[in-house]
Amino acid sequence: MNRFAELLDRLAYEPGRNNKLRLITGYFCEVGDPDRGYALAALTGALSFKHAKPALIRDLIAARTDEVMFGLSYDYVGDLSETVALMWPKAAMTAHNNPPPPTLTEVVTTLRTLGKIELPKQLERWLDELDETGRWALLKLVTGTLRIGISARLAKTAAAAVGDKDPHEIELIWPGLSPPYLDLFAWLEGRGEKPVNRDPAPFRPVMLAHAIEDMDFAALDPADYIAEWKWDGIRVQAVAGRDDRGHITARLYSRTGEDITGSFPDLVPSLHLPGAIDGELLILREGRVQSFNVLQQRLNRKVVSPKLIKEFPIHLRAYDLLGDDENDLRELPFAERRERLETFIRKLDDPRIDLSPTVPFASWEALTAARADPASAGAGGDADAVEGVMLKRRDAPYLPGRPKGQWWKWKRDPHIIDAVLMYAQRGHGKRSSYYSDYTFGVWTEGDSGDELVPVGKAYFGFTDEELLQIDRFVRRNTTEKFGPVRHVVHEPDKGLVLEVAFEGLQRSPRHKSGVAMRFPRISRLRWDKPPREADRLETLERMLKAEPAEIEA
Amino acid sequence: MTDEYRSTGPYMTTMRPQDILLPVAAGLCCKPGGFHIDPVRPVERAVITHGHSDHARAGHGAVLATQETLDMMRLRYGENFAGSTQTIRYGEEIRLGDVTVKFHPAGHVLGSAQIAVTCNDTCIVASGDYKDAPDPTCTPFELVPCDVFITEATFGLPVFRHGDAADEVKKLLASVALFPERAHLVGAYSLGKAQRVIALLRQAGYDAPIYLHGAMETITHYYQSRGIELGELRPVKGVKKAALAGTIALAPPSATSDLWTRRFPDPVTAFASGWMRVRARARQRGIELPLVISDHADWDGLTATIAATGAGEIWVTHGQEDALVHWCQSKGLKARPLDLVGYGDEEESETPIQDEAEA
Numbered sequence: 001m002n003r004f005a006e007l008l009d010r011l012a013y014e015p016g017r018n019n020k021l022r023l024i025t026g027y028f029c030e031v032g033d034p035d036r037g038y039a040l041a042a043l044t045g046a047l048s049f050k051h052a053k054p055a056l057i058r059d060l061i062a063a064r065t066d067e068v069m070f071g072l073s074y075d076y077v078g079d080l081s082e083t084v085a086l087m088w089p090k091a092a093m094t095a096h097n098n099p100p101p102p103t104l105t106e107v108v109t110t111l112r113t114l115g116k117i118e119l120p121k122q123l124e125r126w127l128d129e130l131d132e133t134g135r136w137a138l139l140k141l142v143t144g145t146l147r148i149g150i151s152a153r154l155a156k157t158a159a160a161a162v163g164d165k166d167p168h169e170i171e172l173i174w175p176g177l178s179p180p181y182l183d184l185f186a187w188l189e190g191r192g193e194k195p196v197n198r199d200p201a202p203f204r205p206v207m208l209a210h211a212i213e214d215m216d217f218a219a220l221d222p223a224d225y226i227a228e229w230k231w232d233g234i235r236v237q238a239v240a241g242r243d244d245r246g247h248i249t250a251r252l253y254s255r256t257g258e259d260i261t262g263s264f265p266d267l268v269p270s271l272h273l274p275g276a277i278d279g280e281l282l283i284l285r286e287g288r289v290q291s292f293n294v295l296q297q298r299l300n301r302k303v304v305s306p307k308l309i310k311e312f313p314i315h316l317r318a319y320d321l322l323g324d325d326e327n328d329l330r331e332l333p334f335a336e337r338r339e340r341l342e343t344f345i346r347k348l349d350d351p352r353i354d355l356s357p358t359v360p361f362a363s364w365e366a367l368t369a370a371r372a373d374p375a376s377a378g379a380g381g382d383a384d385a386v387e388g389v390m391l392k393r394r395d396a397p398y399l400p401g402r403p404k405g406q407w408w409k410w411k412r413d414p415h416i417i418d419a420v421l422m423y424a425q426r427g428h429g430k431r432s433s434y435y436s437d438y439t440f441g442v443w444t445e446g447d448s449g450d451e452l453v454p455v456g457k458a459y460f461g462f463t464d465e466e467l468l469q470i471d472r473f474v475r476r477n478t479t480e481k482f483g484p485v486r487h488v489v490h491e492p493d494k495g496l497v498l499e500v501a502f503e504g505l506q507r508s509p510r511h512k513s514g515v516a517m518r519f520p521r522i523s524r525l526r527w528d529k530p531p532r533e534a535d536r537l538e539t540l541e542r543m544l545k546a547e548p549a550e551i552e553a
Numbered sequence: 554m555t556d557e558y559r560s561t562g563p564y565m566t567t568m569r570p571q572d573i574l575l576p577v578a579a580g581l582c583c584k585p586g587g588f589h590i591d592p593v594r595p596v597e598r599a600v601i602t603h604g605h606s607d608h609a610r611a612g613h614g615a616v617l618a619t620q621e622t623l624d625m626m627r628l629r630y631g632e633n634f635a636g637s638t639q640t641i642r643y644g645e646e647i648r649l650g651d652v653t654v655k656f657h658p659a660g661h662v663l664g665s666a667q668i669a670v671t672c673n674d675t676c677i678v679a680s681g682d683y684k685d686a687p688d689p690t691c692t693p694f695e696l697v698p699c700d701v702f703i704t705e706a707t708f709g710l711p712v713f714r715h716g717d718a719a720d721e722v723k724k725l726l727a728s729v730a731l732f733p734e735r736a737h738l739v740g741a742y743s744l745g746k747a748q749r750v751i752a753l754l755r756q757a758g759y760d761a762p763i764y765l766h767g768a769m770e771t772i773t774h775y776y777q778s779r780g781i782e783l784g785e786l787r788p789v790k791g792v793k794k795a796a797l798a799g800t801i802a803l804a805p806p807s808a809t810s811d812l813w814t815r816r817f818p819d820p821v822t823a824f825a826s827g828w829m830r831v832r833a834r835a836r837q838r839g840i841e842l843p844l845v846i847s848d849h850a851d852w853d854g855l856t857a858t859i860a861a862t863g864a865g866e867i868w869v870t871h872g873q874e875d876a877l878v879h880w881c882q883s884k885g886l887k888a889r890p891l892d893l894v895g896y897g898d899e900e901e902s903e904t905p906i907q908d909e910a911e912a
Binding site for chain 2: 006010012013014015019022023026065066068069072073076077078079082083086087089131132426428429430432433483484
């Protein structure tokens with residue numbers, strides 16, 4: 001447990017993805033079975049036991065320390081698990097009498113079967129045996145608050161690296177595996193056969209598109225491509241299959257292969273034909289696709305209430321068919337898969353699942369026009385939910401990853417405003433010596449004339465060279481410092497104008513300006529423009545009018 | 554004796570401890586002895602515990618301190634940092650006015666001392682900053698039985714348990730092994746902490762050259778001149794970026810998050826400090842590898858020392874006084890916070906910088 005805690009501790013501070021991978025892979029190589037398997041389970045969220053309540057942890061520490069001392073400490077540290085882990089008094093046993101600290105395996109297997117009554121005593125014993133970091137990790141684990149900022153996908157990628165395998169391979173067999181994954185590690189270390197996925201509804205690695213650039217079109221023939229709308233929802237894979245007894249099992253996967261069926265139980269009954277659909281998850285109300293902001297209300301929910309289901313009716317819009325009953329269609333050309341998809345959706349005949357229409361075009365000019373005005377090009381009332389167009393080669397098989405020249409995405413042009421840099425904050429990791437996080441604002445009428453109001457924060461979009469320039473500007477034009485944040489000069493005639501690109505706008509009572517941007521980034525530095533010529537809040541408010549009001553769920 | 558130290562009744566038969574040592578604006582004042590301990594303003598006579606800049610300041614008339622402390626002040630402030638100086642050794646006793654002072658090792662940094670002030674039958678120990686943990690770069694802490702013990706409280710909360718510094722250095726070396734193409738940049742206070750980290754690395758068997766930020770060179774070379782083995786040290790300045798891959802470099806904490814770091818290949822930022830025990834502290838500073846290595850006693854060290862001195866009265870200064878005073882009282886000891894200002898407001902004393910204090 002102490003070694004696993006050490007890994008978690010290190011991961012918590014490490015900002016870089018590749019470095020995280022190396023830390024996890026290093027752990028898998030160093031630590032044997034079954035501990036590493038339970039670690040993989042903990043990192044992928046595959047462990048299940050009833051979590052302890054914070055009140056229980058408070059009771060444990062109250063029995064061991066003075067109330068005043070705990071109060072002062074908790075005040076200082078600010079996190080219950082951490083406070084308790086740090087101040088837990090050493091057990092009054094002699095050193096040579098101490099039992100060895102528990103292994104991760106011991107902790108996980110014990111928690112799975114332990115009754116509620118026995119839990120406090122058991123936790124106490126473990127807390128006595130572990131070190132500070134071990135106690136911290138234990139308390140985070142048992143209270144279910146282990147937030148370490150790594151995805152299940154990252155943990156699987158780290159495991160794949162043990163055997164120099166492609167993470168897709170693990171993704172494919174993952175649903176058939178269970179902790180502590182002895183068969184998986186045996187295969188990765190070349191000691192055993194590759195585990196077989198017996199899941200009736202397995203995930204298939206997703207095919208992704210490249211962003212198309214203006215100069216790419218010259219080399220492409222419109223006749224080779226089929227175009228379709230790119231919907232602003234969540235890309236998913238909906239799979240249904242028959243188990244040994246002939247019953248249908250249905251699962252919904254995110255594009256990284258995470259099983260998200262639990263968040264969308266209302267879609268499961270609609271997946272009643274064996275097959276694998278690649279599509280977009282949307283919210284439909286009275287036949288109209290709702291904005292991404294609305295869909296967001298249904299994301300990352302642990303509990304899905306009937307009210308939520310009713311107010312945010314889920315819908316699947318199908319792009320592609322990867323499997324039809326027993327048949328794997330992925331080797332077929334896209335045009336053929338598309339025909340099979342149309343038949344499949346017709347047979348399915350379910351109001352929650354429909355076909356994403358193709359966009360007919362004869363020339364790139366025609367497609368440019370359609371992309372500029374989806375409403376007149378077939379998207380009708382759903383045009384606001386169109387994020388752009390997709391181009392798919394007619395003869396492209398369904399390939400995992402992002403193969404070159406097969407699929408292209410051509411997003412609609414982002415919204416652009418000119419805003420004024422107001423505050424700059426130091427970045428993290430590689431960027432810790434740079435002021436790389438920028439808060440920018442636009443003009444609005446204040447109590448004493450025009451003033452800038454912050455409307456967003458961006459930390460990418462600029463080149464390395466531009467970062468150096470902004471960093472220099474920030475250092476030379478700081479008016480005040482608040483810890484890692486610098487207040488940068490922003491007056492009508494003094495300051496830096498940033499051209500900010502963003503995908504959408506949302507009303508937000510949490511922001512002073514009342515608006516929040518989606519996916520903002522710095523698209524250009526406007527050294528030429530005086531701050532007084534930057535945009536006004538009214539411009540953003542006009543853009544908001546098109547968006548439906550936020551609904552609280 | 555000038556007005557500064559004149560008191561109304563220095564020859565009273567019964568002296569209360571506060572008649573011997575009293576906190577005043579300039580610091581801890583000993584009227585019957587005619588001196589201040591670690592004064593924060595220029596005074597006529599100063600007795601100084603150790604060389605950190607919040608304790609050892611320039612501009613006093615006469616300074617009494619250990620050879621190392623005087624040398625460090627000279628290195629930092631120049632030859633004329635005081636009107637006159639007098640050296641005292643550990644264990645040596647000197648009479649000053651109506652009191653005697655005796656220096657004992659404090660185990661904090663090279664040359665650091667606790668000062669025992671005895672007047673009639675009352676002995677007060679002003680411990681300055683101290684630690685009871687092993688440190689290869691200074692004389693170990695000595696326990697001094699006394700009537701009144703003046704303790705620091707930098708880490709005066711039970712959440713501060715510092716563990717074995719050797720284990721933290723192992724953590725650093727494991728990271729160097731895992732990321733051989735990156736540089737490891739260790740933030741450490743330039744007087745004491747840096748040399749201790751280097752010595753610990755050598756004890757752990759690390760024998761490659763260790764790189765130093767320019768601001769650390771003078772004091773580190775002084776440590777070497779006092780016979781402390783630190784192995785091969787090189788300045789960072791002038792070394793090509795690629796050549797710094799796989800190396801360990803030490804720098805003052807403020808340098809580890811600024812422009813200076815750009816000369817290193819993809820640096821891993823570490824920080825050797827007792828504050829690193831608390832995660833929020835490390836995160837706020839953007840530290841990737843916190844190393845819990847402190848030059849101050851941790852909670853267990855503070856409480857064990859207080860109990861062992863046998864003192865019936867405890868005065869608690871700079872840091873988390875509340876919890877330590879509460880602990881003393883719960884053990885039946887007379888205890889009070891001593892309102893001394895001016896300590897811990899310099900980098901050397903490991904005080905959080907402004908951005909840390911905010912959260």
